[in-house]
Amino acid sequence: EVQLVESGGGLVQPGGSLRLSCAASGFTFSSYAMSWVRQAPGKGLEWVSAISSSGGSTYYTDSVKGRFTISRDNSKNTLYLQMNSLRAEDTAVYYCAKSAGSNPFYEFDPWGQGTLVTVSS
Amino acid sequence: QPVLTQPTSLSASPGASARLTCTLRSGINLGSYRIFWYQQKPESPPRYLLGYYSDSNKHQGSGVPSRFSGSKDASSNAGILVISGLQSEDEADYYCMIWHSSAVVFGGGTKLTVL
Numbered sequence: 119e120v121q122l123v124e125s126g127g128g129l130v131q132p133g134g135s136l137r138l139s140c141a142a143s144g145f146t147f148s149s150y151a152m153s154w155v156r157q158a159p160g161k162g163l164e165w166v167s168a169i170s171s172s173g174g175s176t177y178y179t180d181s182v183k184g185r186f187t188i189s190r191d192n193s194k195n196t197l198y199l200q201m202n203s204l205r206a207e208d209t210a211v212y213y214c215a216k217s218a219g220s221n222p223f224y225e226f227d228p229w230g231q232g233t234l235v236t237v238s239s
Numbered sequence: 240q241p242v243l244t245q246p247t248s249l250s251a252s253p254g255a256s257a258r259l260t261c262t263l264r265s266g267i268n269l270g271s272y273r274i275f276w277y278q279q280k281p282e283s284p285p286r287y288l289l290g291y292y293s294d295s296n297k298h299q300g301s302g303v304p305s306r307f308s309g310s311k312d313a314s315s316n317a318g319i320l321v322i323s324g325l326q327s328e329d330e331a332d333y334y335c336m337i338w339h340s341s342a343v344v345f346g347g348g349t350k351l352t353v354l
Contacts, residue, residue: 155343163277163279163334163345163348165336165342177342179343225275225287225290226275226336227301229286230284
């Protein structure tokens with residue numbers, strides 16, 4: 119069974135940093151692209167970033183470019199999201215999701231349970 | 240104008256069919272995109288339902304009942320999700336998604352009420 123388990127969320131002050139992790143199991147992690155998607159409280163889904171299976175290609179939504187970095191360690195079956203210069207508007211539940219292929223341009227299936235990031239003073 | 244526009248809410252009766260739309264912004268060619276659909280229930284992550292490009296190129300998510308189906312309406316430049324034989328458990332938020340210019344775009348979501 120494919121499982122994605124996010125961790126690393128919490129309360130951080132504006133301007134602070136946080137690193138999210140997503141531990142994957144039940145599939146050959148190194149063969150699939152991965153993404154991060156967030157959902158602010160009571161709001162809709164917003165894609166944040168994606169990374170190819172090798173890690174050689176990365177993609178970001180405009181609002182996080184230069185602040186967030188997606189990466190992966192295929193030896194540890196783990197996806198990461200380094201978040202710097204955090205803002206109040208980054209407050210959301212962050213989900214990791216598996217793509218159906220080695221590049222990200224597919225559906226997201228499945229999704230993890232999510233980890234809550236709260237940016238507040 | 241957003242890239243993808245979904246009605247905020249929709250109501251339908253048990254046993255009836257619900258037709259959810261996802262309209263692409265004018266100038267964006269529906270025929271060039273695979274439309275993905277997700278279902279999200281309260282306090283749960285989204286669940287992948289299906290992807291639709293054409294009748295010969297579509298994909299149903301694992302375990303997703305066949306009463307969930309996708310299509311396109313070229314006249315309105317919209318992707319369509321039809322849920323037939325509505326059940327109370329279908330009450331949820333539904334999101335459409337496309338890959339556009341190497342980035343993901345989600346629609347704002349439609350809250351489906353079954354009553």
